[in-house]
Amino acid sequence: MADQKVAVVTGSSSGMGYETALALARNGFRTYATMRNIEKAKTITDVAKKENLSLHTVKLDVTDERSVDDAIKIIKSEAGRIDVLVNNAGYGLMGALEDLSMSEIKAQYETNVFGLIRVTQAVLPTMREQKSGIIVNISSIGGKMAIPLQSPYHGTKFAVEGLSESIAYDLEPFGIKVVIIEPGAIKTNFDTGMLVAKKNQNPSSPYYNSMRKLQSSINSHFKNAIPPSKVAEVILNAITTPNPSLRYTVGEDAALLAQKRKELSDSEFQKLVLDFFK
Ligand SMILES: NC(=O)c1ccc[n+]([C@@H]2O[C@H](COP(=O)([O-])OP(=O)(O)OC[C@H]3O[C@@H](n4cnc5c(N)ncnc54)[C@H](OP(=O)(O)O)[C@@H]3O)[C@@H](O)[C@H]2O)c1
Known part of the structure; x- marks a missing residue:
């Protein structure tokens, strides 16, 4: 279909990326579900085949410039245009700053920030030439507030917030919109896949006990996590509405935290966080 809108999603092998790619394909987008490990494409491909969806898988590792350029070239040459980009690929890194190696921290920024910049x-150029497009950046409620022992992750998500807000001004004259998604706890591979600084895992670390306590609080918080299809719904809504907002929170936990962050002073909010993780 010549007028079919084209969407590109990064990190589509699982979680929000997987659900978003399917939701977009089910709603008429020619969807490119990209992933760094194409061997993981079977599940989404099987669903797409069964439902006769216009969904295509392409290898794309956001940390690899060549991989990004090759993937976008393939998509551009096959589909001729790109209307929606969902920058979703990312992971979490925990650890006391003192325990984190520079290579652990750089890897976190390489995926969550530089990866997003690379794909964007x-x-x-394609969206600018078309004079239309929408870029959806998956931040986190952790892009608006911080909890202990996650300084690199929060650093990346605060960066995504600032970067997105700024480029929204740059791109508006070219008809390109920017949307920031701020989910709370979502049931995906995210929490089980969170990396912990190597040094922090050693019982001799001065931060070892605090990390154990934090991990158990996070585990119990994630028992109430909502499914990633909820994030996909919000994204679909944002990209199909004529005037999307700049920011969308997803989940009651995210909405409550965003509200408290607005209402409370820094010290009141810090007390709330400390009480939560006691
Ligand atoms: N789940 C939550 O509670 C939550 C809350 C707020 C924000 N987020 C954000 O939501 C986004 C999606 O995470 P998720 O919750 O859906 O977790 P997930 O199930 O772990 O999915 C993460 C996806 O990112 C991919 N990825 C990681 N590094 C990549 C790279 N270098 N290049 C391309 N893809 C890469 C993973 O691929 P592999 O399968 O190859 O590892 C996977 O497809 C992340 O940006 C995360 O920070 C999550």
Whole structure:
């Protein structure tokens, strides 16, 4: 279909990326479900085949410039245009700053921030020439507030917030919109896949006990996590509405935290966080 809108989603092998790619394909988008490990494509491909969806899988590792350029070239040559980019690929890194190695921290920024920038830069010329497009950046409620022992993760998500808000101004004259998604706890591979600084895992670390306590609080918080299809719904809504908001929280926990962050002073909010993790 010549007028079919084209969507690109990063990190589509699981979780929010997987659900978002399917939701977009089910709602008429020619969807490119990209993933760094194409061997994980079977599940989404099987669903797409069964439902006769316009969903295509392409290898894309956001940390690899060549991989990003190749993937976007393939998509551009096959589909001729790109209307939606969902920058979703990411992971969490926990650890006391003192215990984190620079390589652990750099890897976190390489995926969550530089990866997002890399893919956005590869897609922008196409959207700018079209004079239309929408970029959806998956931040987190952790892009608006911080909890203990997650400084690199929060650093990346605060960066995504600032970067997204700024480029929204740059891109508006070219008809390109920017949307930031701020989920709370979502049931995906995210929490089980969170990396912990190597040094922090050693019982001799001065932060070892605090980390154990934090991990158990996070585990119990994630028992109430909501399914990733809820995030996909919000994204679909944002990209199909004529005037999307700049930010969308997803989940009651995220909405409550965003509200408290607005209402409370820094010290009141810090007390709330400390009480929660006691
Ligand atoms: N789940 C939550 O509670 C939550 C809350 C707020 C924000 N988020 C954010 O939501 C986004 C999606 O995470 P999720 O919850 O859906 O977790 P997930 O199930 O672990 O999915 C993460 C996806 O990112 C991919 N990825 C990681 N590094 C990549 C790279 N270098 N290149 C391409 N893809 C890469 C993973 O691929 P592999 O399968 O190859 O590892 C996977 O497809 C992340 O940005 C995360 O920070 C999550």
